[in-house]
Amino acid sequence: METILVSLAGGLLQAFEPLNLFMIFAGCLAGLLVGCMPGLGSVNGVAILLPVTFLVPPTAAIIFLAALYYGAMYGGAISSITLGIPGASTAVATVFDGRPMAQAGKADKALMAAAIASFIGGTVSIILFTLFAPPLAAFALKFGPQEEFALMLLAFATFIGLGGDDIPKTIFSILLGLVMAAIGFDIISGQPRMIFFDMVEFQRGIGFLVLAIGIYGIGEMLWTLESTKGKVQMHNVTITWARMKENFGQIKEYINSTWVGSFLGFFVGTLPAAGATPASLMSYGLSKTFSKDPESFGKGNISGVAAPEAANNAASTGSMLPMITLGIPGSPTTAILLGGMIIWGLRPGPLLFQESPDFVWGLIGSMYVANFATVLLNIALIPVFIRVLAMPFTLLTPIIFVLCVLGVFATTDRMFDTWIMLILGVGGYLLRKLNYPVAPAVLAIVLGPLAERSLRQSLISSQGDVTTFITRPISLTCIILAILLMSYPLIQRMMRRRTAEPSEN
């Protein structure tokens, strides 16, 4: 415990260094802006802005992106409440009660509740993160390639078992990402693989950012253009100092839901397929179930705003736990952060705590500061964000497109990649319209090279004996869990059939 406190103090000091502090504020602001724009969420912001962070050292870069991730969770509530359109999928549940509150002229109350709940959710989860991360990383040091591979299998199994999407389509998406990661030179034999049409450009492979920006930049904007038809409808918000003080005093009304959301969010967030969106929906459901007045949910109950907002912030921090300690991202956003860490020359995984303690603790310290920074910026700048939201899509869209194109070019210096980005973006959009989940593909392209390497290393060291994965206890546990998760939808279907049968009889 003492070492944790000492390291944390070091991390906090680092967070207060001028550059890092500036990055925290810049990240929070960018996150709030990205989060509040309909259609764009943390994952889009992180994907589009990652190339820009090469300006600063890795620690400052991850601090910026983590703050952005965090800020986007706050920002999502702004458009959910004022526009009735979720700013990001993570803020879908906030619309249920936020929108009716805004229609009843209580938008300011809802916005304040969202900010406070987000702050509490964020704080709880950062404390949990600080407590859990070092022991988990220490435990993960025992991992060999077998365990690494089994863990990745588990991560993909959660998408199949808990993702809630069509299973064959989810599997296709995962495998597509894994295969795309294999394009280029083989890591072990050095042979070129999948050089389509003999184009030499394929020898360098397809970077994860090309896919991520294609899908979350281009594809997402096309999707948003379609769903909003380029127009938005806004509610008026009146904010005065006296009303803000009054709203702050009403915290008692929703504090219980906020606590539930905070703890639930953190733990759901650590699961790879789950993340902030299901966490916020589950939290909403739970506080409705345990409410004394469940009827009022969906009609403007303030707890219905606080519960999902606390949960999505907590989940965003939660999803960083497996990324930092195990090198397995807990959400698409953290998958991109993980890819970024590889570009910065860091090796994600348990060794990070030993090899780059400044990086890890600087990040953790910054999350504490970012939490305060975001709540302050959020409350102070609500009128500004509302102005931004009124910005027509035909102004926002070209800016995003330009950032996508130049961002991809800046990471690889090749026009070829921008073409691939466009193809993947449009392809991703067409697939998504048919309910193919795209997040697993992004996660898979990041984890692909790591998964292939660990599989081959394991098999080489065991001389081809596949039982090496089940003779090691940690790896065996992960594989059993993965099988259980993959068969979970089947079990669920069988149980449903069994409960349906007696009622038919």
Added chain:
Amino acid sequence: MTTRTAELLMGFATLLVSLGLMWNVWSDGLRIDWVDGRGPGAGVWPFWLSLGMALASLATIIRWFQGKTPESQSLEPYIARETMFLVVVSAVSILVLLLLMTIIGTYLSLMAFMLFYVRFLGRHSWGTTMAFVIGTPIFVYLLFEVALTKYLPKGWPIFEEGFLWLDNFRWQYF
């Protein structure tokens, strides 16, 4: 095209892509089995995973015939006519932007892209349009060329020389 038809076509398209990937690995002569003394061959990972993709696509096609997916029963249009315009125009405008970048260079094509998107698609005032047309290249220059020291595509030599003539002022005076 209805969503129903689109799902079937997509199922076949993904199946074809998967088989194409398998064929690609196979025809390149990569080993897809165990190589004595060296472990799994270079083609093992992409080949067998592509087979998995093919099977997943097949499953989607079978489920379509059984009517199990919600999309296979949906007669809604795949892309509604009213939104088709915005989506297609946006995608094509990026395509043209990329093409122009290799011909007239990044900055001029960005100006053309902004002019098209803000003025002709967005129907904003000339004031807003010009702010975007002029502001975007300046912002891009400062962020990418100055701060990130990236040499963005400059197009054909004549356009590149034009840019370098302008860029020279930066080195001379700043």
